[in-house]
Amino acid sequence: MQPMTATRPAPAAAKRDPAPSRVAYKAHRLWLTPLFRQLMRVGVPVFLLTMAVGWYFSNPTNRFAIMEKVQEVRRSVEERPEFMVKLMAVEGASPVVSDAIRQMIPVDFPVSSFDLDLDAMQAEVAELDVIERVDLRIRPGGVLEVAVTERTPVVLWRAATGLEMLDATGHRVASISARNGRADLPLLAGSGAQDDVPEALALLAAAGPLARDIRGLVRMGERRWDIVLDGEQRIQLPEQNPVQALEQVIALDQAQDLLARNLTFIDMRNPARPTLRMAAPAVEELRRIKGLELGGPAQ
Structure with a gap:
């Protein structure tokens, strides 16, 4: 009979650790970060x-196909009837100016409004x-409406290049070939006259009874004015x-009939001492009279 041997009980299986691994823990913590979740x-x-x-x-083939499709869709929208411009109307312009504007804007109608550069045309x-x-x-x-406000000519300026019509600010309006083309406008002459149109207009407005005798105003030395009357x-x-x-000259004329005398110049450059220059026949007559006075009556 063999001797009985004691048997050891089998070791119990090791219990599983419920804690997550280090990698799983860090991954879980990272997923809980709002920025990381938004990024993913x-x-x-x-x-x-x-x-x-x-x-x-x-x-390149794909790019070309996409661009062609975009252009096709764009043209289909731009050429819809509600976006088409069929004609041009010029408002507030004289016939000559209207024709000039139409020549400056040679648009072939009908045309899409998207193809019109209104800012460039206006400039x-x-x-x-x-x-x-x-x-x-x-x-x-x-x-397409072109609303125009034209400058109003108020004076003629005899420039070196010819006769120019100017507005109240001195801005050029247009040229004319002859004075009788706008005989209703007063005449200015002299270098720099175009820069002092407001002062010239003030003088014409103050001329009063002399206005119908004024032939024109001459700018002298780009500093002052001479008024030229009938009779030189x-x-x-x-x-x-x-x-x-x-106004002082007008007062003297009304009081003493100054301009009816045989004078050529009324010098008011020093208003405190007006100077008169007589015409040559008047000077000769004055000398003759003075000679008779000095010689006494003939015996």
Whole structure:
């Protein structure tokens, strides 16, 4: 009989540790970060989409096909009837100016409003001297409206290049070939006259009863004015306060009939000491009279 041997009980299986591993713990903590979750949910898909679009557009054939499709859709929208301009209307312009504007804007109608550069067209029309203001807009019904305000000529200026019509600010309006083309406008002459049109207009307004006898105003030395009257008489005005000096001449004329005398110049350059210059026949007559006075009566 064999001896009995004692048997050891089998060791119990080791219990599983419920704590997560270090890697799982860090991954879980990272997922709980809001920035990381947004990056995984939004950033990664956007990145993949961008890569896919970039790869697609890297092919020239694909780019050309997309651009053609975009242009086709764009033209189909731009050429819809509600966006088409069928004619042009010029408002507020004289026939000559209207024709000039139409020649400056050679648009072939009908045309899409998207093809019209209104700012460039407005700047081009505004370069005309006769135009004071211009506005371009597209009216309902497909009408390109050009609203024009023309400059009003108030004086003629005899420049070195010919006769120029000027507005109240001295801005050039247009040229004319002869004085009788606008005989209703007063005449200015002399270098720099165009720069002092407001002062010239003030003198003409103050001329009163002399206005119908005025042939023109001459700018002297770009500093002052001479008023030329019928009969070659001149009123020489000072550089400062010329209107007051002219009013003084008018007062002397009304009191003593000054301009009816045989005078050539009325010098008011020093208003405190007006100087008169007589015509040559008057001077000779004065000398003759003085000679008779000195010689006494003939025996």
